[in-house]
Amino acid sequence: MSLPRRLKIFIPRQIKRWLPTSLFGRSLLIIILPVAIMQVAVTWVFFDAHWQTVTSRLSDGLAGDIAWVADEYQADPSKPAVARLAKRAEDSLGLSIDVWRKALPANRHPSLFARVDRTLDKALGEHLDNPYWFSTTRYPAYVDIRVQMKDGALLRIIANRERAYATQGHIFVLWLAIATFLLTAIAVLFIRNQVRAIERLASAADAFGRGDDQPDFKPYGAREVRQAAQAFLAMKSRIQRHIDQRTALLASVSHDLRTPLTRLKLELALAEPSRRIEDMKRDLSEMEHMIDEYLAFARGEGGEAVELVRLAGLIEEVVEGAVRAGGKVTLTADPSLSVSVRPNALKRALANLVMNAAVHGEHVEVSVRTTPAGGVEILIDDDGPGIAPEHYEDAFKPFNRLDESRNQNEKGVGLGLAIARDVARGHGGDLTLDRAPLGGLRAIIRLPG
The missing domain is CATH 3.30.450 (Beta-Lactamase)
Structure with a gap:
């Protein structure tokens, strides 16, 4: 008599619940x-x-x-x-x-x-x-x-x-138990040594993904583990070479584009004031802003070193910039809270989120809270029109602007949220969207402890 299909699947799942998950x-x-x-x-x-x-x-x-x-x-x-x-x-x-x-x-x-x-x-x-x-x-x-x-x-x-x-039966059982203990101890030592090599490889890969470098990492362990580690080092070298080449190219592009923009701005400044000249200045300013965002999105902030910074002070600088631009922003944060981040990258991500909230809402609230796992969450709430939940992930796509849910940002090119999420994930965290208590959009930056 064969077991029902549902029971055949249920039994292995029940067994798997009790099996260890680690290697x-x-x-x-x-x-x-x-x-x-x-x-x-x-x-x-x-x-x-x-x-x-x-x-x-x-x-x-x-x-x-x-x-x-x-x-x-x-x-x-x-x-x-x-x-x-x-x-x-x-x-x-x-x-x-x-x-x-x-x-x-x-x-x-x-x-x-x-x-x-x-x-x-x-x-x-x-x-x-x-x-x-x-x-x-x-x-x-x-x-x-x-x-x-x-x-x-x-x-x-x-x-x-x-x-x-x-x-004498108990003596046999005793020697059997001693033999089992010795075999188990030897197995634990050998397995732990092999697993440690895999853990170090995973740690090095995770650190490289966050933009950190571990120069002391060397392949060791079993032959297959060493092969995987050597493949990782080769991949890391290729990616780093590609990043260096792209950085050099972007630096050259930035210089080549800004030189004619500077000449155009100078010529417009010396020209006779008129409505056409003012329109050209606005177009030029928008073009400069678009170039800055394109380059920031393509360049990233991977080359910046990680530092231990006071989070409240870093957010205060972003809030002050938004207030000077005319936004109404309030901040609630523990002044003693410190995190290890790339300051300029995180500041740019927060600036994108706060300025986006200030543009689409009249009031913006920024708060910081800790998580039970020891991490940190930065919440940016606004009272704007918000975004429908089914469009949350679409908002993170590069060059995508959800004009139906949010007012048109004339200077935006649809890269603010993409850059912010890239920065958050580069720190080992993430950026998600939710409904704000104020009625608008809530952006949540999660950073690991």
């Missing part, structure tokens, strides 16, 4: 689980076959000796005969015999290994017709066995524990 944990599970299963199987076979067989034979032999002692006592229960029987049993069988005038105990203290009691009980039941009682826990090294005789006497036999069952 170290999974590698350890691959090694430890088979070893543990093998050890359990060996232990089970040992106890179920060898140990049980030996214990059964020992218990059967001891029960036979006790039956012989009981028969000899019944044949002649006189004191001289009992004394001779006790001496023969001690010399030949290693049994200590005593005769009491008591009844059998009512209770028995079971052993931790119930199989020991069951085996001995079965053997005594097969060899004795008289009522009996025994205890494997009363004395550490001995077994106490008592047989009720027909004349009312209680025959007490003390036998060495080794005569009842194999006492």
Whole structure:
């Protein structure tokens, strides 16, 4: 009978929930689980076959000796005969015999290994017709066995524990446990060393993605890990060479474009004032702003070093610039909060967001809060028309302006949000949009701790 399709999928998912997610944990599970299963199987076979067989034979032999002692006592229960029987049993069988005038105990203290009691009980039941009682826990090294005789006497036999069952089984289990522990320790050391190489590679790749450099990173570990690390270094070198070439090209383009723009601005400044001249100045100013945004988007801020800065002070500079431009902006931030960022890059991203909010809304609120994970969130809220939730991701596309949801920004070219998100992700964080409590748009910059 085959399982339903839904059940076939459900069972592996339930199992996966309990499996480790890290490479170290999974590698350890691959090694430890088979070893543990093998050890359990060996232990089970040992106890179920060898140990049980030996214990059964020992218990059967001891029960036979006790039956012989009981028969000899019944044949002649006189004191001289009992004394001779006790001496023969001690010399030949290693049994200590005593005769009491008591009844059998009512209770028995079971052993931790119930199989020991069951085996001995079965053997005594097969060899004795008289009522009996025994205890494997009363004395550490001995077994106490008592047989009720027909004349009312209680025959007490003390036998060495080794005569009842194999006492060396725990030593086997102990050595098995020690071997398992040593194998596990060796596996942990070797796996940890291999995983550490992968972790260092991942850390170097993550740092390079954020614009940081780790010059001390060197490939090590297993051959496959070293190959991956060498491929990463080669890729890093190619990307860095491309960035350097692009930076040099952009510097040249910036110089070549700004030179004629400067000449045009100078000629317009010297020209006779007129309405046409003012229109040309506005077009020239818009062209200069567009070139600045194009170059900023293409250049990025990857070459800037990371610094520990006071976040409130950095945001205050951005807010002051927006206020000077005519915006109504308020700031709420902890003055003592410091973060490791690229200051100019973050300042440019915040300026884009704050100025965008100031253009589309009358009031702008900037606030800072910490996250439970130790990171920081910068919130920019405005009371403008906002953006429909289904267009949030479209707003981050380069050269995209959502004029239907927001008023037309004549100077904008649709790169402000794209640049801001690029900066946030370059710091290992992100930029998202949401509905603002003021009724407009909320921009959230998340930075890691």
